[in-house]
Amino acid sequence: MRKFHLFISLCLLSALTASAQLEWKSIGYATVVDGWITPGYVDDNGKQIDPNTCPFEVAVEESIDCPGMYKLVNPFGGKDFHLSEFNLDGTACDIIIDARDYTFVIIQPQYCGFTDADDSQPSGQYPYYISDMGTYMYNMGQQREVINVLKCAATRAGNTIYIPQPTMGTTCDHAIKAWDPSYPAIITLPDGFEADAANWDVIGTATLADGWILPGWDDDNGNSLVPEEHPVACEVAMNQDNPNLIAIISPFRNPDYELYTENLSASNVRIVFDVTDPEFVTMQPQFSGFIARRDNDIMPFFITDGGTYLLANGRTREQVIAGGHNATYVDNVITIPSPLWGTAIDDTGKIWNNYKASVITIGQGGKHDIAVDYNEGEVHFFNLQGVEITNPQHGQIYIRRSGSTATKVRF
DSSP: OEEOOOOEEEOOOOOOOTTTTTOEEEEEEEEEEEEGGGGGOOTTTSOBGGGGGGGGEEEEEEEETTEEEEOOSSTTTTTTTTGGGOOOOOOOOOOOESSSSSSSSOOOOOOEEEEOOHHHHHHTTEEEEEEEHHHHHHHTTOOHHEEEEEEBBEETTEEEESSSSEEEEEGGGGGEEESSSSEEEEEEEOOOHTTTTGEEEEEEEEEOOOOGGGGGSOOHHHHHHGGGGGGEEEEEEEEEEEETTEEEHHHGGGSSTTTTGOOOOOOOOOEEEEEESTTTTBBBOEEEEEEEEEEEEEEEEEEEEHHHHHHTTTHHHHHHTTTOBBBEETTTTESSSEEESSSSSTTTBBTTTTTOOOOEEEEESGGSSSOOOOOOOOOEEEOTTTTTEESOOOEEEEEEEEEEEEEEEEO
């Protein structure tokens, strides 16, 4: 193979601004179709290589602090990259991609870890700094709406990040070139939500009155949105290993959610509650699946409840209950009297001035909506769809209900 030296000159780009202080977690492997380097090479027949014919896998991490911010771990410096034999640089180099806003993905100019021989350069080498046209235009002051209309913005749909116009150059300030013809770069992220699905059983549906996010927005008359006036439906799941863990699934991605059009996140989530003690339900700080742009800041919403927060900060159970901050689970309803939020997982102590309780009413279709008018001590069995089984079979999984207590068992 040899390098295909034909560029379209574009413009200047700003320096990489991704923070090196973020904490990251591994989420598996992504598949990369490389539109930055591969189109610059030809095959043995002198034909430009189509990157769609040579995708490769790379480890990927997601920021704990900023969900939707991803790190591709040394994608072009590893041996899985099909042009690795031409790489003169053995330095491991990660790529940061800000996909928090799925309508406008940002790839700031950054060195990608790939350098090849190039006689046209004074150094005899061509180090690849990469970015994308949408980011360049945004850094130069162009409005996002214009960039979107021109179809220059990188976007995310589900697990796929699509970069229509990848750019590159020999420095951050000159990552302004594209191949002719050019190819898009495509990054397919792992679906951690689906990977964990085997540990959860969908047991029905619920209605959420959202006190975490809605009260922070006003209606057309300037009045704060009232959660009970804008309920949203979602699925409910139960953890297979611990039936006392209940999750509502991606309520803020439901198109019927009042702030659906404000949500920049493309991530599915399970918002988990521990109902072991119905008088003191706990909810560990967790990402809500909602990201908003407010005052030009991108705000991921992490949520918890006041009782869990106060316990973690030194209050006793009795003090929390006395203050009325404990979440409860009564008659298929989880009530969060003090819905707390924040923009980082370790900073969820905020509450709206005009806050209302978050209320999850578990509806038809699963164990938690089975009628509770049985006598205490009388045992009934149900399948995972909520249908009562009069003759349970050995080895099968059922919901065992005695009075008001339901547990998942293998008969």
